[in-house]
Amino acid sequence: MIRKYLSFLTLALLFLMFTHKETEASNQKVSLTLPNGATYYGEVKNNKPHGKGTMNWGPSKVYSGDWHNGQRSGTGKYISDMLPKDMKVVYEGEWRNDRPHGTGIRRESNPELAFQRISKGLFKDHDLISGHAITQSIDSIWFEYLNGSTFLQFSVSDREQADKLIHSKLARGRIQVLNYYKREKSKPDYKGFEYARGMEDYGSSLSEGVYRTGDYEVMELHTGVSQRFEDEEHYRIENYKNGRLVSARDMRENGRFAGIVQGKINNNKHVLQPYLGEFSKLLKAIGNDPEPISCSNSPTSVCEAFPIKFE
Structure with a gap:
């Protein structure tokens, strides 16, 4: 009995010593x-990144944060300024299995195209699946909100219109596009509308009814009415049922159709109200101007607008 007890005690001590050495090694x-x-500096286990550390893939791509068994898992910050079309990307938040997964914020920019985008919320792999986003380009600013049952999208022509719209609680500011879809529970159908007031009146269109996601996750009218300018003198009214066009007719425009679309937008601005607070924060974060072209000359070869401090 004593011999069995001593053997068990010896094994327990060896296990504790081994565990202690492994812990010490992983903290080094x-x-x-x-x-x-790629080069890595940080904590390791079994000769793989494990714990806290920073990896560089050349001078223009870097990640600093948590690692698990050689993969980015936990929380961390990733920066790249060498993606296709000179797109610069910064993601900071949660990771799993080497991919953005969980709560985070992603910033994308292309100074030469005056393009910026910020997405904030819940990510799965690389995609935002629930949260808010704002995109600024040369000729428009787009706002988006999505979760499992609601998708909202609207745009304005410039920063001045965006400020008027958001900070006056919808009283001022002209919306160019307003799309809203809402699904009940787990049904495949979304009820909603799409309104677009073109820069030229004959670019206006509207649709209302039941939508389903089609190719590339684009919403398509399944049952309802679609109206759009056919030419400068007519607009076309189309009726859809179960994804099929059942009737269509052309109407004389007589200068009325653009006003109809504008009235629809004005009457449905209220759907934006619950999201204005978060959109206001993102609008401040995106700034008035895109990043300077020379930002790639910073010490870490990433834009100073998104600084990161490495060990």
């Missing part, structure tokens, strides 16, 4: 060079 910061040429 070392430098690694991976087969793909």
